[in-house]
Amino acid sequence: MPTHRSTPSPAPRRGGATLQQVADAAGVSLATASRVLNGSTRTVNPELSAHVKEVASRLRYVSHGPAQALARATTSLVGLLVHDVNDPYFSAIAAGAMRVARERDLLVMVANTYRDADLELDYIARLDAQRARAILVAGSPPVEAAAAAALRERLVDYVLGGGRVVSIGDQGPEIDALLPENVEGGRAAALHLAGLGHREIGVVTGPAGLVTVAERLEGFSAGLMESADDAHVIAQQGDFTRDGGYRATRRLLEQHPEITAVFALSDLMAVGALAALREAGRRVPDEVSVVGFDDLAICADLTPALTTVRVDTEGMGEQAMRMVVEADSPDDDGGSESAGADGASSAPDVAGDGSATDDAAGQRRRIIKSPTELIVRGSTGPAVS
Amino acid sequence: MPTHRSTPSPAPRRGGATLQQVADAAGVSLATASRVLNGSTRTVNPELSAHVKEVASRLRYVSHGPAQALARATTSLVGLLVHDVNDPYFSAIAAGAMRVARERDLLVMVANTYRDADLELDYIARLDAQRARAILVAGSPPVEAAAAAALRERLVDYVLGGGRVVSIGDQGPEIDALLPENVEGGRAAALHLAGLGHREIGVVTGPAGLVTVAERLEGFSAGLMESADDAHVIAQQGDFTRDGGYRATRRLLEQHPEITAVFALSDLMAVGALAALREAGRRVPDEVSVVGFDDLAICADLTPALTTVRVDTEGMGEQAMRMVVEADSPDDDGGSESAGADGASSAPDVAGDGSATDDAAGQRRRIIKSPTELIVRGSTGPAVS
DNA sequence: CCGCGATTGGAAAGCGCTTTCCCGCATCCC
DNA sequence: GGGATGCGGGAAAGCGCTTTCCAATCGCGG
Numbered sequence: 001m002p003t004h005r006s007t008p009s010p011a012p013r014r015g016g017a018t019l020q021q022v023a024d025a026a027g028v029s030l031a032t033a034s035r036v037l038n039g040s041t042r043t044v045n046p047e048l049s050a051h052v053k054e055v056a057s058r059l060r061y062v063s064h065g066p067a068q069a070l071a072r073a074t075t076s077l078v079g080l081l082v083h084d085v086n087d088p089y090f091s092a093i094a095a096g097a098m099r100v101a102r103e104r105d106l107l108v109m110v111a112n113t114y115r116d117a118d119l120e121l122d123y124i125a126r127l128d129a130q131r132a133r134a135i136l137v138a139g140s141p142p143v144e145a146a147a148a149a150a151l152r153e154r155l156v157d158y159v160l161g162g163g164r165v166v167s168i169g170d171q172g173p174e175i176d177a178l179l180p181e182n183v184e185g186g187r188a189a190a191l192h193l194a195g196l197g198h199r200e201i202g203v204v205t206g207p208a209g210l211v212t213v214a215e216r217l218e219g220f221s222a223g224l225m226e227s228a229d230d231a232h233v234i235a236q237q238g239d240f241t242r243d244g245g246y247r248a249t250r251r252l253l254e255q256h257p258e259i260t261a262v263f264a265l266s267d268l269m270a271v272g273a274l275a276a277l278r279e280a281g282r283r284v285p286d287e288v289s290v291v292g293f294d295d296l297a298i299c300a301d302l303t304p305a306l307t308t309v310r311v312d313t314e315g316m317g318e319q320a321m322r323m324v325v326e327a328d329s330p331d332d333d334g335g336s337e338s339a340g341a342d343g344a345s346s347a348p349d350v351a352g353d354g355s356a357t358d359d360a361a362g363q364r365r366r367i368i369k370s371p372t373e374l375i376v377r378g379s380t381g382p383a384v385s
Numbered sequence: 386m387p388t389h390r391s392t393p394s395p396a397p398r399r400g401g402a403t404l405q406q407v408a409d410a411a412g413v414s415l416a417t418a419s420r421v422l423n424g425s426t427r428t429v430n431p432e433l434s435a436h437v438k439e440v441a442s443r444l445r446y447v448s449h450g451p452a453q454a455l456a457r458a459t460t461s462l463v464g465l466l467v468h469d470v471n472d473p474y475f476s477a478i479a480a481g482a483m484r485v486a487r488e489r490d491l492l493v494m495v496a497n498t499y500r501d502a503d504l505e506l507d508y509i510a511r512l513d514a515q516r517a518r519a520i521l522v523a524g525s526p527p528v529e530a531a532a533a534a535a536l537r538e539r540l541v542d543y544v545l546g547g548g549r550v551v552s553i554g555d556q557g558p559e560i561d562a563l564l565p566e567n568v569e570g571g572r573a574a575a576l577h578l579a580g581l582g583h584r585e586i587g588v589v590t591g592p593a594g595l596v597t598v599a600e601r602l603e604g605f606s607a608g609l610m611e612s613a614d615d616a617h618v619i620a621q622q623g624d625f626t627r628d629g630g631y632r633a634t635r636r637l638l639e640q641h642p643e644i645t646a647v648f649a650l651s652d653l654m655a656v657g658a659l660a661a662l663r664e665a666g667r668r669v670p671d672e673v674s675v676v677g678f679d680d681l682a683i684c685a686d687l688t689p690a691l692t693t694v695r696v697d698t699e700g701m702g703e704q705a706m707r708m709v710v711e712a713d714s715p716d717d718d719g720g721s722e723s724a725g726a727d728g729a730s731s732a733p734d735v736a737g738d739g740s741a742t743d744d745a746a747g748q749r750r751r752i753i754k755s756p757t758e759l760i761v762r763g764s765t766g767p768a769v770s
Numbered sequence: 771c772c773g774c775g776a777t778t779g780g781a782a783a784g785c786g787c788t789t790t791c792c793c794g795c796a797t798c799c800c
Numbered sequence: 801g802g803g804a805t806g807c808g809g810g811a812a813a814g815c816g817c818t819t820t821c822c823a824a825t826c827g828c829g830g
Binding site: 030034035042066068069070072 | 815816817818819
């Protein structure tokens with residue numbers, strides 16, 4: 001590997017004055033300057049304090065985060081691992097998480113993992129090296145067992161080292177988790193479709209093995225079982241993307257033109273499904289009904305508007321960030337200013353919060369479920385055979 | 386004493402071994418351990434090196450970023466300021482930026498500013514305090530002049546302090562910038578619409594004063610001027626959001642039912658416009674044509690597919706990140722592995738790169754333009770009066 | 771009027787790491 | 801063969817800050 005810094009560094013000096021310089025300029029000791037300019041338990045004479053502050057701002061003093069981190073043995077950085085910020089599902093989570101981080105004065109380092117297990121491990125290591133106070137993992141673990149295990153191990157290591165981790169999706173029994181009620185959502189979708197009389201149903205699934213996929217599928221099957229056990233389900237698998245949904249749906253239509261409904265395991269896939277149906281000349285919902293999952297913002301503006309299972313992504317992001325930070329600072333300002341979107345998440349199914357024991361060693365896992373809800377729009381209608 | 390952290394801190398210790406401990410365990414000096422475990426110019430005996438590495442991994446040594454930052458007087462953190470990660474426009478930029486950051490081994494701290502000028506300033510201060518190596522500002526500056534000036538001043542300060550800044554959108558003559566060709570894009574939209582015979586055109590604009598808005602509008606006017614000077618344009622303003630577009634379009638339709646085309650200054654607004662038109666029973670494109678701006682991923686899947694002006698958001702994110710980091714490390718490994726999306730951005734209009742003088746003092750501003758392109762889809766058609 | 775606790779400012783010891791010197795030794799060339 | 805040259809390793813001086821002690825000062829009751 002190439003050397004680290006090839007620049008002859010003509011002027012590497014960063015930032016302005018140091019605390020020491022401020023102290024000197026103000027005629028006080030380093031200690032006093034520190035106490036004035038950063039939250040300290042110790043009080044300082046108000047006049048002196050004002051003076052120091054004045055000098056500091058005149059000198060454009062900017063505290064040195066890394067130095068503080070070193071001295072305090074703690075940082076105000078948290079990591080956020082997402083598969084892809086550009087996927088609306090994750091960007092919503094990120095937005096929620098960031099809102100809470102903002103309230104808590106935390107800086108969020110976002111890592112795009114592209115679902116690459118190695119990248120994930122690497123990022124965790126890097127976040128660990130930065131002494132991130134916590135890591136929030138969004139999205140279910142890698143499909144491959146070995147990779148998932150490695151991830152899990154790395155996270156446990158991190159926790160043992162004193163870090164906090166909350167995962168949206170199950171990472172194993174050691175990691176606190178926020179779980180969307182995928183099973184219930186899948187079930188709701190099934191009941192809806194079955195209720196409309198659909199019996200020949202195509203399912204557009206994501207990568208097999210993905211926990212999210214498995215759960216949604218499981219719920220769907222269960223729901224069908226209880227409401228229409230004469231139904232036929234055929235599945236086609238694709239990437240968890242728009243194109244994946246498109247291709248899977250095309251295959252579905254080729255092989256089983258008789259289907260009257262499509263259940264796509266994510267809205268992105270549903271968008272692809274809609275496109276494939278349109279292309280095949282199958283009218284939605286007259287000839288084929290479509291149900292998605294996630295309730296991305298765009299769903300209501302598709303044509304027809306997509307019936308889908310709502311997941312409170314943004315709320316989950318908020319909640320997860322809250323869990324991750326409240327775990328180590330029980331003090332809770334009631335600074336809840338979040339808007340309506342928060343509604344669902346503000347009624348966690350578990351007492352949560354300060355209940356479990358506190359630190360690494362004797363920790364008890366915390367799990368909070370996030371409800372899902374079927375949103376019926378225009379893409380579903382009665383089956384016609 | 387009620388310290389800061391209300392926990393009685395039973396075990397505040399983070400991370401495992403320190404370099405010193407590794408050195409001791411390996412029977413070498415701190416210096417040697419450091420040289421082995423981190424990129425150093427100095428070479429170390431291969432066997433010794435292997436031994437140290439072995440010990441380090443056995444002890445689960447994880448380097449201490451903040452300490453390194455302190456000692457090296459530099460970090461591997463960069464900041465990314467966006468209005469809202471949950472807006473696809475920005476999440477695409479973020480994704481692009483992160484890809485490059487990844488290649489360069491940088492960690493990206495993302496700050497959601499919600500277009501709040503104070504928040505923006507605050508975040509810059511925080512990023513500065515963390516000694517972020519660079520800050521990438523996405524999105525045009527605040528509408529309010531005072532706020533814009535403050536932002537600019539803060540950024541200049543940061544640069545003077547040795548930081549790098551690249552802005553997507555113009556932040557003033559001191560800041561390197563990446564500028565989407567909004568004017569050209571607006572012009573292209575105008576020519577297209579005029580060519581189809583539209584003369585009564587509604588424009589759905591974003592907040593007045595936003596540079597982006599002004600430019601797109603300017604281009605549109607110019608284009609109309611040169612191709613259809615008998616055209617009537619009426620504008621309605623709204624937030625730069627889907628709902629803003631929806632409301633603005635409703636107003637447009639109420640006040641000027643005669644319009645045969647709508648030009649929305651962003652795709653999000655166009656989505657709202659489409660919804661308003663649908664609701665009003667105006668068929669697109671038969672009765673009314675719609676043109677958007679940005680070319681979000683979803684455009685092709687709307688009904689009808691949206692004619693829009695493509696902006697290479699992801700490419701801009703990549704390019705911006707590249708500028709921001711390449712400025713201070715002239716060494717360029719050819720590690721370009723980026724995919725097709727990169728195409729457009731790899732042909733910058735300006736020689737750029739190592740051309741300008743290097744550091745803070747004698748710096749010359751670098752500006753790179755990012756081309757825009759009209760993408761004709763199904764939402765536009767000939768005018769019928 | 772003196773002693774004592776309370777208060778507030780300062781000196782200094784790190785936090786974990788990088789990096790400059792410096793030193794010993796093997797290599798090299800004439 | 802002898803000084804010049806390199807090369808690999810170690811000691812130690814910080815990087816900028818927090819925080820523990822310690823010392824000085826002040827207020828007060830006895």
